[in-house]
Amino acid sequence: MSGLWNQTRVSSLLGIEYPIIQGPLGGFSSQRLAAGVSNFGGLGSFGAHAMEPEAITDVIAEIRSLTSKPFAMNLWVSREDEGAWTSGEAEFQRAASAIVPHIERLGGDAPVFTLYKPIRFEDQMRAVLDAKVPAFSFIFGIPPREMLDEARRQKIVIMGTATTVDEAIAQEQAGVDVVIASGFEAGGHRGSFLRSSEDSLTGTISLVPQTVDAISIPVVAAGGIADARGIAAAFALGAEGVQMGTVFLTCEESGAHPVHREAIRSGRAARTGLTRGFTGRLARGIQNDLMQQMNRPGTEILPYPLQRSLMRNLAIPAQKAGNAELLALWAGQSANLARCSDVHELLQALVDGAAVRLNR
Numbered sequence: 519m520s521g522l523w524n525q526t527r528v529s530s531l532l533g534i535e536y537p538i539i540q541g542p543l544g545g546f547s548s549q550r551l552a553a554g555v556s557n558f559g560g561l562g563s564f565g566a567h568a569m570e571p572e573a574i575t576d577v578i579a580e581i582r583s584l585t586s587k588p589f590a591m592n593l594w595v596s597r598e599d600e601g602a603w604t605s606g607e608a609e610f611q612r613a614a615s616a617i618v619p620h621i622e623r624l625g626g627d628a629p630v631f632t633l634y635k636p637i638r639f640e641d642q643m644r645a646v647l648d649a650k651v652p653a654f655s656f657i658f659g660i661p662p663r664e665m666l667d668e669a670r671r672q673k674i675v676i677m678g679t680a681t682t683v684d685e686a687i688a689q690e691q692a693g694v695d696v697v698i699a700s701g702f703e704a705g706g707h708r709g710s711f712l713r714s715s716e717d718s719l720t721g722t723i724s725l726v727p728q729t730v731d732a733i734s735i736p737v738v739a740a741g742g743i744a745d746a747r748g749i750a751a752a753f754a755l756g757a758e759g760v761q762m763g764t765v766f767l768t769c770e771e772s773g774a775h776p777v778h779r780e781a782i783r784s785g786r787a788a789r790t791g792l793t794r795g796f797t798g799r800l801a802r803g804i805q806n807d808l809m810q811q812m813n814r815p816g817t818e819i820l821p822y823p824l825q826r827s828l829m830r831n832l833a834i835p836a837q838k839a840g841n842a843e844l845l846a847l848w849a850g851q852s853a854n855l856a857r858c859s860d861v862h863e864l865l866q867a868l869v870d871g872a873a874v875r876l877n878r
């Protein structure tokens with residue numbers, strides 16, 4: 519094995535210089551951030567789970583106009599929870615009653631019940647396959663076999679996310695190239711798919727070495743890594759790459775709202791917590807008044823993604839008012855280490871720090 523930390527199976531499979539992945543950031547992704555990370559020599563990702571297929575095609579073209587280097591597109595395999603189809607207006611009004619007083623105080627529009635209009639994963643993935651992206655990552659399950667076969671034929675590097683060792687084994691058996699082992703420190707959603715998220719809360723320091731022992735394909739560590747010390751720790755556990763999310767959220771180039779970015783940068787993120795209250799699925803963000811309220815026993819929460827759509831009605835006026843107590847402020851447990859003013863500077867510090875700690 520080479521003595522240089524960055525020469526791993528992950529960097530060679532992806533054709534990148536540094537095995538540092540800017541994790542997909544769902545609706546907070548940006549073409550500029552993804553391209554910036556890729557241009558530096560890492561792997562930028564774009565989280566496209568909420569987008570229509572045509573919009574995904576456009577985003578891929580935009581990223582390609584900003585970089586000629588490899589990048590990843592990311593989707594959610596499972597896009598709705600049981601009950602999304604049958605939940606009706608009565609449930610909607612009960613769930614809305616938790617946030618209507620806030621919306622009224624902020625002068626926003628009252629939530630209006632509409633029928634659930636799904637976007638199909640298969641259609642989204644078709645857009646990703648047709649565009650022949652360099653890499654495809656996913657969460658919340660494993661795509662259908664024929665679609666993975668097609669990705670392989672097109673030489674798209676396939677990266678599956680696992681929150682438990684069992685999920686990593688299932689990903690390897692499905693033929694993915696790389697497993698992203700995501701510890702429960704991570705910001706955003708827990709992408710569990712074999713057991714409930716609540717039952718899949720393994721920390722990175724425990725999950726990574728057990729995953730490395732259980733599978734033979736390379737493992738990328740995610741969750742709680744925000745600086746070069748975290749990269750060195752992940753590599754010591756056997757990871758061949760890292761995926762970082764929260765720290766990239768704080769870069770100017772990210773799609774995060776300034777209130778969100780500032781809440782992390784200002785050190786308000788001292789405490790993060792898990793909640794289903796913001797979208798219907800378990801996810802980690804900064805503890806604030808809204809999270810406390812939504813986690814109170816008895817609060818009605820709609821199935822994913824209905825709860826997410828409902829909460830948009832509050833997010834819009836809360837963002838306008840700059841009210842950080844009434845917003846979903848996604849962040850991981852290392853949010854207080856997350857500092858980025860410029861993505862290039864951040865990456866330079868990460869690779870310099872990793873070289874000092876890891877090169878032999």
Ligand SMILES: Cc1cc2nc3c(=O)[nH]c(=O)nc-3n(C[C@H](O)[C@H](O)[C@H](O)COP(=O)(O)O)c2cc1C
Pocket residue numbers: 540541542543544545546565566567592593655656657679700703704705706707709740741742743744761762763764765767848849850851852
């Ligand atoms: C705001 C936000 C949105 C995210 N959206 C996605 C997503 O759509 N798909 C995905 O696979 N991971 C998503 N993640 C997870 C990140 O890509 C990454 O794995 C995680 O943030 C790593 O943990 P860290 O936050 O401690 O750095 C998201 C994370 C955050 C903070």
